Amino acid sequence: MIRSVPRSLAPNAALGLFARTRARTDALAAPLRPEDQMLQSMEDASPVKWHLAHTTWFYEEFILKPRMPGYVSPDDRFAFLFNSYYTQAGPRHARDRRGLVSRPDCTEVADYRAHVDDAMDALLSSGRDDADDIAGLVELGCHHEMQHQELLVTDLLHGLSFNPLLPAYRDPEPLPVTTEVPVSFARHEGGTKRIGHDGKGFAYDCEQPRHKVFVAPFEMANRPVTNRDWIAFMEDGGYTGARHWFMEGHAVASRDGWQHPLYWWAQDGEWWTFTLRGAQPVALDAPVVHVSYYEADAYARWAGARLPTEAEHEIAFRDHAIDGNFLDDGKLRPMPGSAVWGDVWEWTSSPFVPYPGFRPPEGPLGEYNGKFMVNQMVLRGGSCATARDQMRPTYRTFFYPHQRWQMMGLRLARDAT
Structure with missing residues (x-):
């Protein structure tokens, strides 16, 4: 048993x-x-x-x-x-x-x-x-x-992506013509809050137990960071200077030659990217994707903001209906817009550690999450590759800070003034 x-x-x-x-x-x-x-x-x-x-x-x-x-x-x-x-x-x-x-x-x-x-x-x-x-x-x-x-x-x-023929998994589809959505911030009051799964419905062991946290008042952006935003960061020397980077992150970026998100390249004065629908121009108003925690944190500092904690993310969005661009929709790439859920997993500043009182299940299934609770960072919100059935406001996924190949993006937060 x-x-x-x-x-x-x-x-x-x-x-x-x-x-x-x-x-x-x-x-x-x-x-x-x-x-x-x-x-x-x-x-x-x-x-x-x-x-x-x-x-x-x-x-x-x-x-x-x-x-x-x-x-x-x-x-x-x-x-x-x-x-x-x-x-x-x-x-x-x-x-x-x-x-x-x-x-x-x-x-x-x-x-x-x-x-x-x-x-x-x-x-x-x-x-x-x-x-x-x-x-x-x-x-x-x-x-x-x-x-x-x-x-x-x-x-x-x-x-x-390593195939020079750049084969498409699904047939290409044009993205809609869009205009930039200005970024704005919504205020959320601080105090002692409860986060974590309440035991109603399915959840992984790492989402429990529900517990109290204290958060200071904060502000959360209305949309994820877009490719248009990211290009401005790149053009301002975001990858060449060390000012906004963790030392370890800048060392990794320098060692691996990062100058842009994974799968990007410049062609005829335009940025292109490789997707599951083949090679396509970068959609300026879609959420940026395939960036590491190191890059996300550097961007946030450059933008005069920060990454949210996972508690802030859960508190800000737990009353929003789970609706967005998921695997079930078949788009297989982030889409322009300001959806709360789907499109890209959003890096947080929180390490993947056990919640107070966490106990893994006995037996081999106890290895499902507990053994990974070190040296990884939490992401929230789901992506265009996440099944809709998976999503709930307490869902925590986690990756190492240098990893980029998942559908990883970011949303900005700020301390409330």
């Missing part, structure tokens, strides 16, 4: 969520050729084929094997190939060599998915006495798969 797995899904709804989640993953992989599914462009990224298999292994390892007597895996070696970082679940293949695993091929991985799907359908339809516990595990597995849907498309974008 795995204790403290979140449960909010009724057993009769678990099968629907499972089917919907699996279908979305299959649809994301459907346009790809087998060669596309093998790409691994860096250690941080994984091949599409691995994502398809790993999410399948998750249900097999944590639900089918312990809960379904007589279940037989199509290949016991998959447990070694497709485990990610769950040390308590057994040994695993090296992360940086996932792109070298040509066998099983894509057809065998698809068969593996179908085998597990059939077994999960049978389990969820069996009317067992422990149906509530199974539903909780299924819900966690589905949210885990949604996270890998986001990684699937962003890892794929990174891999395709």
Whole structure:
């Protein structure tokens, strides 16, 4: 028995969520050729084929094997190939060599998915006495798969970006003609506030427990920082001088030759970028994306502002309806506008650390978040690669401050005067 797995899904709804989640993953992989599914462009990224298999292994390892007597895996070696970082679940293949695993091929991985799907359908339809516990595990597995849907498309974008032909994952679509939205700031009163998940509905363990924080009065920008804003930063020497940068950030930027966001290049006096819809001119009024925490913090200082804390972000936007540009919308790139949710994950100044009173679940699922609570920074708000089902105001994602390949952007905050 795995204790403290979140449960909010009724057993009769678990099968629907499972089917919907699996279908979305299959649809994301459907346009790809087998060669596309093998790409691994860096250690941080994984091949599409691995994502398809790993999410399948998750249900097999944590639900089918312990809960379904007589279940037989199509290949016991998959447990070694497709485990990610769950040390308590057994040994695993090296992360940086996932792109070298040509066998099983894509057809065998698809068969593996179908085998597990059939077994999960049978389990969820069996009317067992422990149906509530199974539903909780299924819900966690589905949210885990949604996270890998986001990684699937962003890892794929990174891999395709190295191809000189600049292939498009989806057909290009023109962006609407837009005008600049002036930035403004809304005031939020300070005081002792409660943040974190209240236990109603699904949440990851790292979003809990709900707890008190003190915040001073602050102001939050009405929109994310745009590409137009970022170009002004670049033209003012934002990347060449060290004045606004953390020392470590400037060292990383200098070492790696950062002069603009990831995937940008100059062509005929215009900035272009590589997207999941191929090479396109930079949309000036869309949120800037693929910038690291170091870059985001430097920009904020240059702009005379700062990054918000994650508490400020949650307090400012928790009463806003979850509506915006998400993975489900199929745009696969940030869009012009001033949506609160979606488009780009927004860097905060908060480190990813446990909330007061946090206790990870017992067993291997306790490794899901707790072991990563060091040296990473929190982002809030979701992105154009995030499934809408994932989003809630308390959702915390986290990455290292130098990473750029995710849909990362920023929104400014200020101390209230």
